[in-house]
Amino acid sequence: MSSPLLQIDNLSVRLGARTLLHDLSLSLGPGRILGLVGESGSGKSMTALSVPGLLPEGALRTGRVLLDGRDLAALDERALTAVRGRDVGMIFQEPMTALNPLLGIGEQVAEAVRLHRRVSRRDALGVARAALDRVGLPAARFGLDRHPHELSGGQRQRVAIAMAIALRPRLLIADEPTTALDVTTQAQILDLLRELVREEGCGLLLVTHDLAVVAELADEVAVLQSGRLVEQGAVAAVLGAPQAACTQALVRDSSIRVRPPRPQDAVATPLLEARGIVREYRQGGAWFGRAQRLRAVDEASLSVHVGENVGLVGESGCGKSTLLRALLGLEAPQAGEVWVRGERFAGTARQQQRLRRQIQIVFQDPYGSFDPRWRVEQLVSEPFHLLERPPTPTERRARVEAMLARVGLAPADADRHAHEFSGGQRQRIAIARALITEPAIVVLDEALSALDVTIRGQILALLAQLSDDLGVCYLFVSHDMSVVRAITDRVYVMAQGRLVESGPTAEVFAAPRHAVTRALIDATPDLARALAQRAQESATATTLA
Amino acid sequence: MAFGAPCQADSMSAPLLPLTTAAAPGRRRIGVALALGAAITALFIVVALVAPFWTPWDTGVISVQGRLRPPGLQHWLGTDALGRDLLSMLMKGATASIGVACVAVLVGAGVGVPLGLWGAARGGWVDELLMRANDVIFAFPALLLAILMTTFLGPGAVNAMLAIGIFNIPVFARVVRGSALGLWTRDFVLAAHVAGKGQARISYEHVLPNLAGLLWVQLSIQLSLGIVAETGLSYIGLGTQPPRPSWGRMLADAQTLTVLAPTLAVFTGIAVVLAVLGLHLLGDGLRDRLDPRLQGAGVRP
Numbered sequence: 001m002s003s004p005l006l007q008i009d010n011l012s013v014r015l016g017a018r019t020l021l022h023d024l025s026l027s028l029g030p031g032r033i034l035g036l037v038g039e040s041g042s043g044k045s046m047t048a049l050s051v052p053g054l055l056p057e058g059a060l061r062t063g064r065v066l067l068d069g070r071d072l073a074a075l076d077e078r079a080l081t082a083v084r085g086r087d088v089g090m091i092f093q094e095p096m097t098a099l100n101p102l103l104g105i106g107e108q109v110a111e112a113v114r115l116h117r118r119v120s121r122r123d124a125l126g127v128a129r130a131a132l133d134r135v136g137l138p139a140a141r142f143g144l145d146r147h148p149h150e151l152s153g154g155q156r157q158r159v160a161i162a163m164a165i166a167l168r169p170r171l172l173i174a175d176e177p178t179t180a181l182d183v184t185t186q187a188q189i190l191d192l193l194r195e196l197v198r199e200e201g202c203g204l205l206l207v208t209h210d211l212a213v214v215a216e217l218a219d220e221v222a223v224l225q226s227g228r229l230v231e232q233g234a235v236a237a238v239l240g241a242p243q244a245a246c247t248q249a250l251v252r253d254s255s256i257r258v259r260p261p262r263p264q265d266a267v268a269t270p271l272l273e274a275r276g277i278v279r280e281y282r283q284g285g286a287w288f289g290r291a292q293r294l295r296a297v298d299e300a301s302l303s304v305h306v307g308e309n310v311g312l313v314g315e316s317g318c319g320k321s322t323l324l325r326a327l328l329g330l331e332a333p334q335a336g337e338v339w340v341r342g343e344r345f346a347g348t349a350r351q352q353q354r355l356r357r358q359i360q361i362v363f364q365d366p367y368g369s370f371d372p373r374w375r376v377e378q379l380v381s382e383p384f385h386l387l388e389r390p391p392t393p394t395e396r397r398a399r400v401e402a403m404l405a406r407v408g409l410a411p412a413d414a415d416r417h418a419h420e421f422s423g424g425q426r427q428r429i430a431i432a433r434a435l436i437t438e439p440a441i442v443v444l445d446e447a448l449s450a451l452d453v454t455i456r457g458q459i460l461a462l463l464a465q466l467s468d469d470l471g472v473c474y475l476f477v478s479h480d481m482s483v484v485r486a487i488t489d490r491v492y493v494m495a496q497g498r499l500v501e502s503g504p505t506a507e508v509f510a511a512p513r514h515a516v517t518r519a520l521i522d523a524t525p526d527l528a529r530a531l532a533q534r535a536q537e538s539a540t541a542t543t544l545a
Numbered sequence: 546m547a548f549g550a551p552c553q554a555d556s557m558s559a560p561l562l563p564l565t566t567a568a569a570p571g572r573r574r575i576g577v578a579l580a581l582g583a584a585i586t587a588l589f590i591v592v593a594l595v596a597p598f599w600t601p602w603d604t605g606v607i608s609v610q611g612r613l614r615p616p617g618l619q620h621w622l623g624t625d626a627l628g629r630d631l632l633s634m635l636m637k638g639a640t641a642s643i644g645v646a647c648v649a650v651l652v653g654a655g656v657g658v659p660l661g662l663w664g665a666a667r668g669g670w671v672d673e674l675l676m677r678a679n680d681v682i683f684a685f686p687a688l689l690l691a692i693l694m695t696t697f698l699g700p701g702a703v704n705a706m707l708a709i710g711i712f713n714i715p716v717f718a719r720v721v722r723g724s725a726l727g728l729w730t731r732d733f734v735l736a737a738h739v740a741g742k743g744q745a746r747i748s749y750e751h752v753l754p755n756l757a758g759l760l761w762v763q764l765s766i767q768l769s770l771g772i773v774a775e776t777g778l779s780y781i782g783l784g785t786q787p788p789r790p791s792w793g794r795m796l797a798d799a800q801t802l803t804v805l806a807p808t809l810a811v812f813t814g815i816a817v818v819l820a821v822l823g824l825h826l827l828g829d830g831l832r833d834r835l836d837p838r839l840q841g842a843g844v845r846p
Contacts, residue, residue: 328738330735330738363732363735368731369735369736370733371733371751371754373755382736382737383741386741
């Protein structure tokens with residue numbers, strides 16, 4: 001191999017008394033992709049940020065960061081500014097906040113160009129146009145004056161990538177570039193990144209917690225734990241036969257076992273049943289204009305029976321969330337009925353309260369789902385409002401503490417605020433809140449999507465445990481097929497407001513009938529599949545050689 | 546995922562980038578403004594509360610010999626055209642101006658806040674109707690509205706309170722509605738819905754407490770505007786009626802005497818400016834202190 005494009009020698013970073021990175025050494029060749037993986041807080045983002053010198057204020061760095069033989073660690077801020085964007089392009093996780101909402105997309109990309117090259121505005125816009133074409137945003141549909149709010153999440157991420165590659169940097173750094181996107185969009189963005197690296201010959205440092213993404217995209221992988229490099233090497237070797245305990249744990253958490261189907265009693269009354277739900281929204285036409293009707297949910301019918309977990313999957317924008325709102329009784333559908341345990345869920349307020357108790361929810365965002373001013377005891381006990389006789393304060397406290405213990409938190413946590421907890425712990429609080437009134441069904445709305453694999457594994461285990469202990473059923477709404485596969489017995493696939501396919505999870509995954517189902521399954525990164533594919537490729541290569 | 550709810554700019558959401566730059570100098574400046582504002586405001590409120598019971602001199606006594614005295618040891622700020630002690634007059638005036646402004650702002654907030662919460666919670670035609678009604682009130686310049694009202698209802702402190710209060714309603718309704726709309730799209734509000742709580746209860750338990758910081762800021766700013774409005778009304782004779790002293794009345798009287806006794810207008814003007822400045826500093830300081838983006842930085846993992 002020729003001399004490496006990026007070489008990190010003995011990099012250490014200290015912030016105050018804490019050492020964030022210990023003596024790290026990595027190298028990356030041109031046209032290669034290096035995956036940087038590890039749990040949250042393992043220092044993978046810190047490593048990536050230390051390359052262009054974007055460390056937190058007061059952080060001390062020792063060691064060398066060589067880009068094409070030039071030591072970036074020795075450069076001052078002014079020289080680094082010139083390097084960022086021109087030699088090193090950065091792509092971040094959140095496409096919503098990475099763009100300036102007031103500027104057109106052409107203007108934003110051109111800005112990056114003009115910061116580094118003395119070119120006229122017109123020439124800069126020309127470069128921007130070329131970059132946008134390059135990332136799959138053709139001029140015909142994506143003019144330079146399109147604004148971020150007119151674009152989807154995936155399209156915004158493409159704009160962010162265009163900004164990063166506009167000056168043809170030698171090195172691209174992508175920090176969780178697809179975590180905020182749904183699986184199909186993720187697959188497209190990963191394809192784009194792979195193609196850019198191959199054709200431009202730049203290096204890509206890919207930071208992610210998703211081993212499956214690394215297995216599909218990267219050539220080499222480096223595993224970090226508590227700021228130390230524990231393992232490094234070719235993807236197939238490291239992930240196929242992990243040596244370090246931490247890598248083994250990551251691989252174990254990423255390869256979700258398929259659940260054996262459970263016998264179910266389809267004759268009994270379903271716990272939850274939706275019949276022909278239709279939900280339309282009026283679009284545009286503020287006062288006098290003619291409003292357009294948008295059918296978000298179109299004649300959707302589904303059921304959840306005693307003792308089964310049901311999945312509802314689909315791309316973002318397919319109407320899953322709207323259907324959920326109807327199931328939870330938050331919005332009345334224009335047509336169709338919701339039945340809970342054989343009773344119509346739409347009647348008088350009193351009846352509503354009684355039925356509402358049967359169905360609770362855990363949201364995706366562990367940060368937004370708690371009132372920041374409330375303490376955990378108040379948060380978890382909020383659904384007690386649904387009881388006809390709410391418990392006395394002492395009784396309430398006791399029940400909250402018992403529930404916190406059940407979800408793996410300490411009783412003393414009842415007195416703390418939600419912001420004092422980590423993402424995984426907050427999801428445990430959310431589960432405690434959902435279970436406090438002993439519902440029959442808990443809806444998990446992308447409840448694991450914001451968590452890293454290790455935490456996800458823990459929460460999955462907790463959910464299985466609770467399901468066994470309390471007999472609660474889950475309606476699992478997600479675009480993450482691998483998790484759906486792990487936890488559900490039956491699955492519904494939704495596309496453009498309609499339920500297009502349903503059946504036992506194992507059958508649907510083994511033989512998907514609808515194109516949307518196939519696309520979703522193919523787009524979901526799968527560690528085992530990616531590794532098998534690699535093994536096959538290398539076998540073919542050896543045979544040919 | 547926000548449940549496919551109508552997209553609303555969510556300014557209160559957590560900052561996604563780590564807040565690395567420690568805003569130490571900024572913090573300090575904020576602290577000084579807040580402390581100064583709070584001190585000035587507290588001083589005026591104490592004076593306004595004390596004045597009805599005690600002033601250095603009796604403002605009811607007229608002394609022709611002692612009129613238009615310059616500031617001195619006996620009368621610290623001098624005397625007015627009727628020989629009354631200016632400091633005592635200013636103290637009594639503070640009671641009138643701040644009292645009227647306080648009641649007016651409380652009326653405005655008392656009506657405006659529930660309306661804003663209601664509009665945000667109900668949405669649809671209720672919201673539309675409330676906001677258009679607010680626009681109508683808003684369309685009239687505040688002082689003009691007050692003049693109009695006092696002309697019909699007769700001049701006096703109570704009517705001034707009412708007039709300024711009505712003009713405050715849409716201010717509070719709008720501010721509250723705008724921020725409440727953002728909160729209504731948040732998951733914790735949905736969670737409360739799922740817990741079977743109604744719109745009124747959610748507004749009271751979740752939305753209002755999360756708007757508290759904003760409301761304190763708005764209250765202090767509106768209070769300062771209320772003082773200016775009261776001064777304006779009594780200046781043209783539509784506010785507090787003589788013989789009760791008021792800052793506006795005193796300014797009007799001092800205006801004719803600017804050549805003979807400029808200190809009368811100057812000191813009265815300074816009193817008004819200080820009161821308004823104090824409240825504005827307090828409001829700005831509170832805004833910065835209560836800004837969720839500055840608050841609890843570094844708590845998030």
